[in-house]
Amino acid sequence: MAKLLKQPLKLALIQLSTGADKAANLSRARSKVLEAVHQHGANLVVLPECFNSPYGTKYFPKYAETLLPSPPSKDNIPEYEESTKNLYNTSLTFSPTGELLATHRKVHLFDIDIPGKIRFKESEVLSPGNKLTLVDIPEYGKIAIAICYDIRFPELAMIAARKGAFLLLYPGAFNLTTGALHWELQARARAMDNQVYVGLCSPARDMEAEYNAWGHSMVVDPNAEVLEQLDEKEGILVADLKEGIEEVRKGIPVYSQRRFDVYPDVSEGKVRWEE
Numbered sequence: 001m002a003k004l005l006k007q008p009l010k011l012a013l014i015q016l017s018t019g020a021d022k023a024a025n026l027s028r029a030r031s032k033v034l035e036a037v038h039q040h041g042a043n044l045v046v047l048p049e050c051f052n053s054p055y056g057t058k059y060f061p062k063y064a065e066t067l068l069p070s071p072p073s074k075d076n077i078p079e080y081e082e083s084t085k086n087l088y089n090t091s092l093t094f095s096p097t098g099e100l101l102a103t104h105r106k107v108h109l110f111d112i113d114i115p116g117k118i119r120f121k122e123s124e125v126l127s128p129g130n131k132l133t134l135v136d137i138p139e140y141g142k143i144a145i146a147i148c149y150d151i152r153f154p155e156l157a158m159i160a161a162r163k164g165a166f167l168l169l170y171p172g173a174f175n176l177t178t179g180a181l182h183w184e185l186q187a188r189a190r191a192m193d194n195q196v197y198v199g200l201c202s203p204a205r206d207m208e209a210e211y212n213a214w215g216h217s218m219v220v221d222p223n224a225e226v227l228e229q230l231d232e233k234e235g236i237l238v239a240d241l242k243e244g245i246e247e248v249r250k251g252i253p254v255y256s257q258r259r260f261d262v263y264p265d266v267s268e269g270k271v272r273w274e275e
């Protein structure tokens, strides 16, 4: 059987310091991407959720980008769709030559209210995406893209893994409340359930900002062990993803032990895809 990860992959997650100056955010992102590729030899580079903007509903309309037929290379940004006047939280995936491979719009909007801790309501300004995203990179295999709060819905991860993804990537921006509680737990849970690699890429923490990101970008391996992790400061995480998914699945063979005669296979139901 063909391996899910066809050859070793060097993954870089850029835990970027962002601020109010959009041009400075873009320029900083550019220099970090170049550093990840040229100094660390990364084959795949990820930027954090809404990296061109401070994270906050009042900022999204101002910082949003309209996607052009041939958009310049960006990653996770607020997006403005002219035809509908909708705003989305969008992650773009590009090939090394700048070809747009996939557009994932955050499916589950971050609407929470933990009294005395944090209230956030993305749905006040954003519209949700309606598709799951799987990107096939011929040299390496299939990668699933989702954004931050999407990680809390294990169905996305399960469906993508059963459709052959070797890596689940989540640009994200958890905060000091939910980050401490669930950031690592969510990453390890999605990796454990699905026996795949998981990458979470956060902005760096800024205690002067209104929203304090958790940081701690991390890569978890198919055994659900943390392979690499940053602290809360700006940095570039580099992780070597090697073959090994099949060995993990052989050792703990939940993949062949599922009882679809007892419960349904969620990946076989009606799924809307961006592929």
Ligand SMILES: NC(=O)CC(=O)C(=O)O
Residues within 6 Å of the ligand: 110, 147, 148, 149, 150, 152, 172, 173, 174, 175, 178, 179
């Ligand atoms: N920012 C998010 O979308 C999600 C988050 O912070 C959380 O789930 O916690």
